[in-house]
Amino acid sequence: MSDPILFSDTYITISYNATLDCISADWLGFQNLQTVQEGCERILEAMVEKGCTKVLNDNTHVEGIWSSAAEWVGMDWFPRMRQAGLKCFAWIYSPSAFSRLSTDKSLRFTNDMNGIQIFDQMEEAEAWLAGILEKSA
Template sequence: MTDITLIAESYGSMLLAPDVPCLIVQWHGFANQAQFQSLMDRGLALYVEEARRTQPLGWLADTRHVGATTPALQEWLAHDWNPRAYAAGIRHCSFVAPESVFGQISVQQYTAHTTEAATYRIEPAYHRTLAAAKRWLREQLA
Protein backbone atom coordinates (compact mmCIF):
# COMPACT_ATOMS: atom_id res chain seq x y z
CA MET A 1 0.00 0.00 0.00
CA THR A 2 1.29 3.46 -0.89
CA ASP A 3 2.03 6.05 1.78
CA ILE A 4 -0.33 9.05 1.68
CA THR A 5 1.15 12.56 1.84
CA LEU A 6 -0.69 14.68 4.41
CA ILE A 7 1.70 17.66 4.60
CA ALA A 8 4.42 18.61 2.13
CA GLU A 9 7.00 21.31 2.88
CA SER A 10 10.41 21.93 1.30
CA TYR A 11 12.14 20.76 4.50
CA GLY A 12 9.89 17.82 5.42
CA SER A 13 6.64 15.94 4.99
CA MET A 14 4.06 14.06 7.02
CA LEU A 15 2.78 10.81 5.57
CA LEU A 16 0.26 8.19 6.58
CA ALA A 17 1.34 4.56 6.09
CA PRO A 18 -1.92 2.59 6.40
CA ASP A 19 -0.10 -0.75 6.06
CA VAL A 20 1.75 -0.34 9.39
CA PRO A 21 -0.34 1.73 10.47
CA CYS A 22 1.66 4.84 11.39
CA LEU A 23 2.37 8.46 10.69
CA ILE A 24 5.77 9.21 9.19
CA VAL A 25 7.65 12.46 9.67
CA GLN A 26 10.08 12.58 6.76
CA TRP A 27 12.87 15.16 6.76
CA HIS A 28 14.21 16.43 3.42
CA GLY A 29 17.07 18.50 4.84
CA PHE A 30 17.76 21.24 7.34
CA ALA A 31 14.75 22.80 9.07
CA ASN A 32 15.14 25.85 11.28
CA GLN A 33 13.66 25.70 14.77
CA ALA A 34 10.30 27.22 13.81
CA GLN A 35 9.95 24.88 10.80
CA PHE A 36 10.97 21.82 12.81
CA GLN A 37 8.56 22.59 15.65
CA SER A 38 5.74 23.41 13.23
CA LEU A 39 6.05 20.12 11.34
CA MET A 40 6.31 18.10 14.56
CA ASP A 41 3.30 19.89 16.09
CA ARG A 42 1.18 19.54 12.94
CA GLY A 43 2.24 15.90 12.73
CA LEU A 44 1.19 15.26 16.31
CA ALA A 45 -2.19 16.89 15.63
CA LEU A 46 -2.62 14.56 12.64
CA TYR A 47 -1.62 11.62 14.85
CA VAL A 48 -4.30 12.51 17.41
CA GLU A 49 -6.90 12.86 14.64
CA GLU A 50 -5.94 9.57 12.94
CA ALA A 51 -5.78 7.71 16.29
CA ARG A 52 -9.51 8.34 16.70
CA ARG A 53 -10.05 6.13 13.61
CA THR A 54 -7.05 3.81 13.73
CA GLN A 55 -5.81 1.80 16.73
CA PRO A 56 -3.10 0.92 17.31
CA LEU A 57 -1.20 3.70 15.50
CA GLY A 58 2.56 4.24 15.44
CA TRP A 59 5.08 7.03 14.81
CA LEU A 60 8.01 6.69 12.42
CA ALA A 61 10.76 9.25 11.81
CA ASP A 62 12.53 9.06 8.46
CA THR A 63 15.67 10.96 9.46
CA ARG A 64 17.91 9.96 6.53
CA HIS A 65 18.17 13.62 5.49
CA VAL A 66 17.65 15.40 8.81
CA GLY A 67 20.05 18.22 9.63
CA ALA A 68 21.63 19.39 12.84
CA THR A 69 19.39 20.41 15.74
CA THR A 70 20.17 22.99 18.40
CA PRO A 71 20.28 22.30 22.14
CA ALA A 72 17.13 24.43 22.49
CA LEU A 73 15.32 22.23 19.99
CA GLN A 74 16.50 19.08 21.78
CA GLU A 75 15.14 20.52 25.04
CA TRP A 76 11.83 21.31 23.35
CA LEU A 77 11.56 17.74 22.06
CA ALA A 78 12.41 16.23 25.45
CA HIS A 79 10.30 18.49 27.67
CA ASP A 80 7.46 19.68 25.44
CA TRP A 81 6.83 17.50 22.38
CA ASN A 82 7.64 14.06 23.83
CA PRO A 83 5.33 14.40 26.85
CA ARG A 84 2.50 15.48 24.51
CA ALA A 85 3.31 12.60 22.15
CA TYR A 86 3.24 10.14 25.04
CA ALA A 87 -0.09 11.57 26.24
CA ALA A 88 -1.43 11.09 22.69
CA GLY A 89 -0.48 7.40 22.78
CA ILE A 90 2.96 7.19 21.15
CA ARG A 91 5.01 4.47 22.87
CA HIS A 92 7.52 3.53 20.14
CA CYS A 93 9.43 5.67 17.66
CA SER A 94 10.95 3.82 14.72
CA PHE A 95 13.77 5.73 13.01
CA VAL A 96 15.35 5.40 9.60
CA ALA A 97 18.97 6.22 10.50
CA PRO A 98 20.44 9.54 9.33
CA GLU A 99 23.05 9.56 6.57
CA SER A 100 25.01 12.63 7.74
CA VAL A 101 27.08 12.88 10.89
CA PHE A 102 25.08 15.98 11.91
CA GLY A 103 21.84 14.05 11.64
CA GLN A 104 23.36 11.12 13.54
CA ILE A 105 24.38 13.43 16.40
CA SER A 106 20.88 14.98 16.47
CA VAL A 107 19.17 11.60 16.67
CA GLN A 108 21.65 10.31 19.28
CA GLN A 109 20.93 13.37 21.45
CA TYR A 110 17.19 12.82 21.05
CA THR A 111 17.60 9.18 22.10
CA ALA A 112 19.66 10.10 25.17
CA HIS A 113 17.05 12.62 26.34
CA THR A 114 14.17 10.25 25.60
CA THR A 115 15.60 7.21 27.38
CA GLU A 116 16.53 9.32 30.44
CA ALA A 117 13.02 10.77 30.83
CA ALA A 118 11.24 9.91 34.06
CA THR A 119 7.76 11.17 33.16
CA TYR A 120 7.20 9.23 29.93
CA ARG A 121 8.50 6.15 28.11
CA ILE A 122 8.92 6.20 24.34
CA GLU A 123 11.06 3.37 22.97
CA PRO A 124 13.32 4.43 20.07
CA ALA A 125 14.68 1.93 17.54
CA TYR A 126 16.95 2.54 14.54
CA HIS A 127 16.92 0.90 11.14
CA ARG A 128 18.87 1.23 7.90
CA THR A 129 15.83 1.27 5.62
CA LEU A 130 12.27 2.54 5.64
CA ALA A 131 11.01 -1.00 5.06
CA ALA A 132 12.87 -2.28 8.14
CA ALA A 133 11.62 0.65 10.26
CA LYS A 134 8.04 -0.08 9.19
CA ARG A 135 8.41 -3.81 9.83
CA TRP A 136 9.74 -3.24 13.39
CA LEU A 137 6.98 -0.75 14.21
CA ARG A 138 4.29 -3.09 12.83
CA GLU A 139 5.61 -5.84 15.14
CA GLN A 140 5.55 -3.51 18.17
CA LEU A 141 1.97 -2.49 17.45
CA ALA A 142 0.73 -6.09 17.05
Protein backbone atom coordinates in the same frame (compact mmCIF):
# COMPACT_ATOMS: atom_id res chain seq x y z
CA MET B 1 -0.98 3.28 -4.32
CA SER B 2 0.90 5.95 -2.38
CA ASP B 3 0.04 6.96 1.16
CA PRO B 4 -2.27 9.98 1.45
CA ILE B 5 -0.31 13.13 2.25
CA LEU B 6 -1.57 14.94 5.34
CA PHE B 7 0.92 17.83 5.25
CA SER B 8 3.76 18.86 2.98
CA ASP B 9 6.28 21.70 3.01
CA THR B 10 9.87 22.19 1.89
CA TYR B 11 11.22 20.59 5.08
CA ILE B 12 8.81 17.67 5.71
CA THR B 13 6.15 15.46 4.16
CA ILE B 14 3.71 13.76 6.53
CA SER B 15 1.46 10.95 5.38
CA TYR B 16 -0.70 8.16 6.77
CA ASN B 17 0.69 4.66 6.18
CA ALA B 18 -2.38 2.41 6.15
CA THR B 19 -0.32 -0.78 5.89
CA LEU B 20 1.46 -0.09 9.18
CA ASP B 21 -1.34 2.08 10.63
CA CYS B 22 1.14 4.82 11.44
CA ILE B 23 2.02 8.41 10.70
CA SER B 24 4.99 8.60 8.36
CA ALA B 25 7.21 11.70 8.48
CA ASP B 26 9.87 12.26 5.82
CA TRP B 27 12.12 15.14 6.89
CA LEU B 28 13.97 16.93 4.08
CA GLY B 29 17.20 18.94 3.95
CA PHE B 30 18.60 21.22 6.62
CA GLN B 31 16.54 21.70 9.78
CA ASN B 32 16.51 24.37 12.48
CA LEU B 33 14.57 25.00 15.68
CA GLN B 34 11.61 26.52 13.82
CA THR B 35 11.25 23.77 11.19
CA VAL B 36 11.68 21.01 13.78
CA GLN B 37 9.04 22.54 16.04
CA GLU B 38 6.60 23.15 13.18
CA GLY B 39 7.13 19.68 11.72
CA CYS B 40 6.81 17.97 15.09
CA GLU B 41 3.58 19.83 15.84
CA ARG B 42 2.19 18.68 12.47
CA ILE B 43 3.15 15.07 13.29
CA LEU B 44 1.33 15.36 16.62
CA GLU B 45 -1.75 16.82 14.90
CA ALA B 46 -1.73 14.03 12.29
CA MET B 47 -1.37 11.36 14.96
CA VAL B 48 -4.38 12.71 16.86
CA GLU B 49 -6.42 13.25 13.68
CA LYS B 50 -5.85 9.67 12.49
CA GLY B 51 -6.04 8.08 15.95
CA CYS B 52 -2.60 6.51 15.46
CA THR B 53 -0.27 5.34 18.21
CA LYS B 54 2.77 4.75 15.95
CA VAL B 55 5.13 7.07 14.06
CA LEU B 56 7.71 6.27 11.38
CA ASN B 57 10.12 9.22 11.61
CA ASP B 58 12.42 9.16 8.58
CA ASN B 59 15.54 11.34 8.79
CA THR B 60 17.36 9.76 5.83
CA HIS B 61 17.01 12.99 3.82
CA VAL B 62 18.08 15.31 6.67
CA GLU B 63 21.36 17.15 6.30
CA GLY B 64 23.44 18.85 8.95
CA ILE B 65 22.96 19.63 12.59
CA TRP B 66 19.68 20.63 14.26
CA SER B 67 20.72 20.26 17.89
CA SER B 68 19.16 23.63 18.81
CA ALA B 69 15.84 21.73 18.85
CA ALA B 70 17.07 18.65 20.75
CA GLU B 71 16.01 19.73 24.24
CA TRP B 72 12.56 20.83 23.00
CA VAL B 73 12.03 17.50 21.21
CA GLY B 74 13.00 15.43 24.25
CA MET B 75 11.47 17.46 27.07
CA ASP B 76 8.43 19.09 25.47
CA TRP B 77 7.30 17.25 22.35
CA PHE B 78 7.84 13.59 23.30
CA PRO B 79 5.87 13.96 26.58
CA ARG B 80 2.98 15.55 24.66
CA MET B 81 3.16 12.76 22.07
CA ARG B 82 2.86 10.25 24.94
CA GLN B 83 -0.15 12.12 26.34
CA ALA B 84 -1.74 11.93 22.86
CA GLY B 85 -1.33 8.14 22.82
CA LEU B 86 2.10 7.48 21.27
CA LYS B 87 3.22 3.88 21.85
CA CYS B 88 5.81 3.21 19.12
CA PHE B 89 8.25 5.63 17.52
CA ALA B 90 10.60 4.27 14.84
CA TRP B 91 13.31 6.86 14.17
CA ILE B 92 15.50 6.30 11.11
CA TYR B 93 18.91 7.93 11.34
CA SER B 94 20.18 10.34 8.73
CA PRO B 95 23.42 9.36 6.96
CA SER B 96 24.72 12.78 8.13
CA ALA B 97 26.90 12.39 11.23
CA PHE B 98 25.79 15.83 12.47
CA SER B 99 22.12 14.93 12.17
CA ARG B 100 22.77 11.66 14.01
CA LEU B 101 24.36 13.63 16.84
CA SER B 102 21.25 15.81 17.00
CA THR B 103 19.01 12.73 17.16
CA ASP B 104 21.14 11.25 19.94
CA LYS B 105 21.05 14.56 21.83
CA SER B 106 17.24 14.64 21.58
CA LEU B 107 17.04 11.16 23.03
CA ARG B 108 19.30 12.12 25.94
CA PHE B 109 16.63 14.69 26.87
CA THR B 110 13.86 12.07 26.62
CA ASN B 111 12.87 10.62 30.01
CA ASP B 112 10.74 7.73 28.72
CA MET B 113 12.43 5.67 26.00
CA ASN B 114 9.83 2.88 26.04
CA GLY B 115 8.65 2.20 22.50
CA ILE B 116 11.28 4.42 20.88
CA GLN B 117 13.71 2.61 18.58
CA ILE B 118 16.46 3.95 16.32
CA PHE B 119 17.24 2.34 12.97
CA ASP B 120 19.75 2.78 10.16
CA GLN B 121 17.45 1.44 7.43
CA MET B 122 13.82 2.03 6.51
CA GLU B 123 13.25 -1.72 6.09
CA GLU B 124 14.30 -2.40 9.69
CA ALA B 125 11.97 0.29 11.03
CA GLU B 126 9.04 -0.94 8.96
CA ALA B 127 9.65 -4.54 10.07
CA TRP B 128 9.69 -3.43 13.71
CA LEU B 129 6.43 -1.50 13.33
CA ALA B 130 4.87 -4.42 11.42
CA GLY B 131 5.88 -6.73 14.28
CA ILE B 132 4.18 -4.39 16.74
CA LEU B 133 1.08 -4.45 14.53
CA GLU B 134 1.03 -8.27 14.49
CA LYS B 135 1.36 -8.45 18.29
CA SER B 136 -1.59 -6.12 18.78
CA ALA B 137 -3.84 -7.98 16.30
